[in-house]
Amino acid sequence: MVTSTVTLSLTEAEELVMAALCAVGTHSQNARSVAAALVAAEAEGQIGHGFSRLADYAAQVRSGKVNGMARPLCSAQNDAALTIDARNGFAYPALDIAIDVGITAARRHGCASVAVTRSHHCGALSIQVAKIAREGLIGLMVANTPAAIAPWGASTPVFGTNPIAFAAPRLNNDPLVIDLSLSKVARGKIMHANKVGEAIPEGWAVDADGKPTTDPEAALAGSMLPMGGAKGTALALMVEILAAVLPNANPSRSVSSFFTAEGPPSGSGQFLLVLAPPDIEAFIARLELILTFINDLEGARLPGDRRVASIFMAREKGLSVPRHYIDYARELAGHHA
Known part of the structure; x- marks a missing residue:
């Protein structure tokens, strides 16, 4: 159709x-x-x-799960470590402030970290880090999401798909942007398969008992499989520490659904690192050497x-x-x- x-x-x-x-x-x-x-x-x-x-x-x-009228608040531990309280509102206004203050602090000190707490779904992280790179800085961002991935060897979801994104400026070109989630496939693909009544390939998820499944409904009640096996869950834990523990946001197992109107505010967290290369022209020149070499390889494609x-x-x-x-x-x- x-x-x-x-x-x-x-x-x-x-x-x-x-x-x-x-x-x-x-x-x-x-x-x-x-x-x-x-x-x-x-x-x-x-x-x-x-x-x-x-x-x-x-x-x-x-x-009322999201406070549409909430305006974010910024506080500072020091000049280069800042926290944004999204106040149970949307993530994007908080991220706008996080990027502005992070860029200003990084230009002054060489680097800055910004943690966002009491936040919500933050969408495509690529959009946020690209803003940083367009200003001639390097951006790294992580976020925690509702629990969907079990620790390696277990069957109870503890981590979200916990995305990671990175961006770096380029010479006369769009920034290099890398954006990935830590599940083997996007959870949305399983949700879509469940809606239309299709089976999913084995290897995407396990059921509530930790057994491989091709049933999307069982998969949604179980656990997504991480990319890279045990290494994926280690990365998910890293993101959880930066995006939830550091800013005192909800851990993934307590983050309520981004899709339903019921329940308490999501209370998720995000973390951004902004880096200002000491010699931006030299940095970009070295980066272009690597990217040009990759581009020249037959069949290669840049992220x-x-x-x-x-x-x-x-x-x-x-x-x-x-x-x-x-x-x-x-x-x-x-x-x-």
């Missing part, structure tokens, strides 16, 4: 999402920040973090190439979004077009 789509410019898409969120009780500055992030994710091709999230976000604002191409197409031709998402957004915003 072919899904009917609507094509919008990036500006039109942002204005629509912003209006929809304002209509359900979101502060205008917060709504603009969320809209920019959702549209940027859609433009990257990360549709699981784009328009598909609007209904969940709107429902959570309405239920993020598809992302860059997708963004270019979105800017040139607009976003083609499933009509039901646009209709929903227009209904919320009061635009019956």
Whole structure:
């Protein structure tokens, strides 16, 4: 079945999402920040973090699970170690502040760390670290998410898919951006298979008893398998320490669902590291040597190439979004077009 789509410019898409969120009780500055992030994710091709999230976000604002009016607060342990309290609101306004203060501090001190607490779903991390790299700095970001991965050898989920993203500036080129989650496949693929009644390949997940399964419903009740086996769960623990323990955010096992309006605020956390190379021109020159060598290898592809191409197409031709998402957004915003 072919899904009917609507094509919008990036500006039109942002204005629509912003209006929809304002209509359900979101502060205008917060709504603009969320809209920019959702549209940027859609433009990257990360549709699981784009328009598909609007209904969940709107429902959570309405239920009070997300405080749409909360404005983030920034505090400092010292000049180069900062904390942002998202105050159980959306993650994106807090991340906007985190990146601004992190860049300023890193330029002054060479590096800065920013921890975000009492936060929420933060979407595509690639968008955030790319902002840092476009300012001529190196960005690293991690986030914790609702529990979905068991420690190696166990069957009870403790860690989220806990994504990691990295970005570095390049000469006359888009930043190098690396963005990955620590599960073998995205949890959204299993959720989609469950919705449409399809089996999943063996090796994606285990059931609640820790046994391999091809049943998506059993997989969702069990545990995602980590990429890289035991090494993946070690990385997930590392992310948990940086994104939850350090900022005093909820551990993954206590982070409530990003998809439902029921339950308490998610209370998740994020952590950003911003680095200012002492000689940015020399750093970029050395980086280009490595990337050029990789590009020259037959069959090799740099991380993020598809992302860059997708963004270019979105800017040139607009976003083609499933009509039901646009209709929903227009209904919320009061635009019956």
